[in-house]
Amino acid sequence: MRHYEITLIVHPDQSAQVGTMMDKYKEIINADGGKIHKEEDWGRKHLAYPIKKIYKAHYLMMNIECDQEMLDKLNYNFRFNDAILRSLIISKNKAITTPSIMMVNKDKEKGKS
Incomplete structure (x- = not known):
């Protein structure tokens, strides 16, 4: 199995459904033996x-380990989900478990407040 980094840009009107959307994708990944x-x-x-006259969006990121068949299934779901404006899948050499720069910056901003 290979490692991938998936970034999703979700329509801002669908921010409330992000949790259920992520649960659905987690279920797909875990059902087929992915991590x-x-x-x-x-x-x-x-x-x-702007994308489709939208200036703000909700961002999500996952690092997963899966096979090509599961990745194709996820990509298919991303394409036909109207809430997802853009998706980016990048192949990685190893699993990345450290917080991303976006999360580190968010934590620093919370510490300053």
């Missing part, structure tokens, strides 16, 4: 450019 090494919810962020 989730890290899952992060980056929250709402401004987009670099």
Whole structure:
């Protein structure tokens, strides 16, 4: 099995359903023997450019380990889910379990407040 980093940009109107959406994808991954090494919810962020006249979106990131068949199934689900504006799947050499830069910055901002 290979390691992947998946980043999703979700429509801001669907932010309330992010939890159930992630549970659905976790279920798909775990059902076929895959593993989730890290899952992060980056929250709402401004987009670099508008997508479908939307200027803010909800960002999610997962590091998973799965086979190609499961990855194809996930990608298929991402494409036909209207709530997902964009998805990015990157192949990684190993599992990454440390917090991403986005989460480290978020923790620093909380510490300053």
